[in-house]
Amino acid sequence: MTEQTPVTKTNAVKVPTLPDAQNVTEVKHYTDRLFSFKCTRPASLRFRSGEFVMIGLMGDPDPKTNRQKPLLRAYSIASPSWDEELEFYSIKVQDGPLTSKLQHIKSGDEIILRPKPVGTLVHDALLPGKRIWFFATGPGFAPFASLLRDPQTYEDYEEIIITHTCREVGELTYSRNIIASLKDDELLNEVIGDGFWKKIKYYPTTTRETSVKMGRITDLINSGAAYNDLGVAPLNPDNDRAMICGNLAFNLELKDMLEAAGLEEGANSKPAQYVVEKAFLD
Ligand SMILES: Cc1cc2nc3c(=O)[nH]c(=O)nc-3n(C[C@H](O)[C@H](O)[C@H](O)COP(=O)(O)OP(=O)(O)OC[C@H]3O[C@@H](n4cnc5c(N)ncnc54)[C@H](O)[C@@H]3O)c2cc1C
Numbered sequence: 001m002t003e004q005t006p007v008t009k010t011n012a013v014k015v016p017t018l019p020d021a022q023n024v025t026e027v028k029h030y031t032d033r034l035f036s037f038k039c040t041r042p043a044s045l046r047f048r049s050g051e052f053v054m055i056g057l058m059g060d061p062d063p064k065t066n067r068q069k070p071l072l073r074a075y076s077i078a079s080p081s082w083d084e085e086l087e088f089y090s091i092k093v094q095d096g097p098l099t100s101k102l103q104h105i106k107s108g109d110e111i112i113l114r115p116k117p118v119g120t121l122v123h124d125a126l127l128p129g130k131r132i133w134f135f136a137t138g139p140g141f142a143p144f145a146s147l148l149r150d151p152q153t154y155e156d157y158e159e160i161i162i163t164h165t166c167r168e169v170g171e172l173t174y175s176r177n178i179i180a181s182l183k184d185d186e187l188l189n190e191v192i193g194d195g196f197w198k199k200i201k202y203y204p205t206t207t208r209e210t211s212v213k214m215g216r217i218t219d220l221i222n223s224g225a226a227y228n229d230l231g232v233a234p235l236n237p238d239n240d241r242a243m244i245c246g247n248l249a250f251n252l253e254l255k256d257m258l259e260a261a262g263l264e265e266g267a268n269s270k271p272a273q274y275v276v277e278k279a280f281l282d
């Protein structure tokens with residue numbers, strides 16, 4: 001007689017209880033490559049605007065053991081540190097292990113969030129200054145969506161310049177919406193005062209689709225066009241502080257430009273004039 005194994009036990013996929021689960025509360029899609037979502041915030045999570053956490057979903061079951069492991073990736077928190085919910089701004093990589101799945105999340109779904117925030121794009125890593133530049137490409141805008149909604153940004157600086165370079169116009173929608181929403185931000189109006197948003201200069205540019213301003217921000221700064229368009233003085237180490245978040249080549253090019261202008265790189269342990277973080281690993 002062959003031993004019979006109860007079918008339900010061997011073949012059933014174990015439904016995992018997600019570790020560090022948070023509930024998705026809102027999802028917005030901007031292009032076929034970009035979306036944002038909000039989720040609940042763990043009561044114990046404290047973070048500084050500009051930091052990132054590891055988030056993800058359960059991976060596919062291992063074919064041999066049927067066990068699932070969390071599939072996690074680094075994500076900048078796009079919401080400010082005071083917000084009750086958390087917001088993230090995400091790429092959709094069609095064959096990306098995480099985002100091929102994450103792009104299909106809906107309100108009510110669970111995601112995994114490891115509540116250990118870290119990162120260099122924080123005010124603590126910069127020395128006091130008069131003007132701050134936020135330089136972003138693509139989804140690298142995410143940490144600045146957080147910092148632009150943090151009162152400290154307006155308390156610490158007289159002028160805030162945010163540059164966002166993307167390939168196509170649609171890829172600027174999220175940053176445009178965030179900037180437009182600032183005027184009506186109740187907390188910022190109350191804490192900083194009416195008209196605080198006049199401190200912001202937003203400089204969106206595209207490189208592969210016609211828009212009002214075309215070109216890489218690096219080229220526009222090198223040619224002086226960005227200074228002319230914005231009506232501001234060139235970068236100088238006495239007044240200017242900067243944060244950079246984009247692809248590796250962009251980060252390195254801007255780093256060189258800032259160093260050439262006399263700014264020094266800072267860190268949490270040694271604040272200086274600029275900080276930099278990758279928006280993705282390669
Ligand atoms: C410190 C840090 C913060 C990050 N914050 C964010 C964030 O706020 N939002 C976000 O979407 N991603 C962010 N990333 C990238 C993120 O960790 C993942 O790489 C991304 O979610 C894709 O995951 P994946 O598993 O689908 O594909 P992966 O295997 O991780 O990536 C596949 C390929 O897709 C491309 N790619 C990955 N991420 C991006 C991106 N953000 N923009 C453009 N191309 C990309 C790269 O060419 C990469 O080799 C961050 C990365 C780091 C290191």
Ligand SMILES: NC(=O)c1ccc[n+]([C@@H]2O[C@H](COP(=O)([O-])OP(=O)(O)OC[C@H]3O[C@@H](n4cnc5c(N)ncnc54)[C@H](OP(=O)(O)O)[C@@H]3O)[C@@H](O)[C@H]2O)c1
Pocket residue numbers: 033137138139165166167168206207208216217218219246247249250251253
């Ligand atoms: N965005 C898309 O529509 C699209 C579609 C399919 C696949 N992908 C792939 O997805 C990955 C990421 O694409 P992405 O568009 O999100 O990010 P990206 O390649 O980092 O480009 C974002 C923006 O940054 C600019 N840029 C790149 N390097 C720069 C540098 N050294 N200095 C200044 N500006 C720089 C780009 O200008 P340039 O245009 O001049 O490079 C573009 O405007 C790439 O591997 C890409 O092939 C993108």
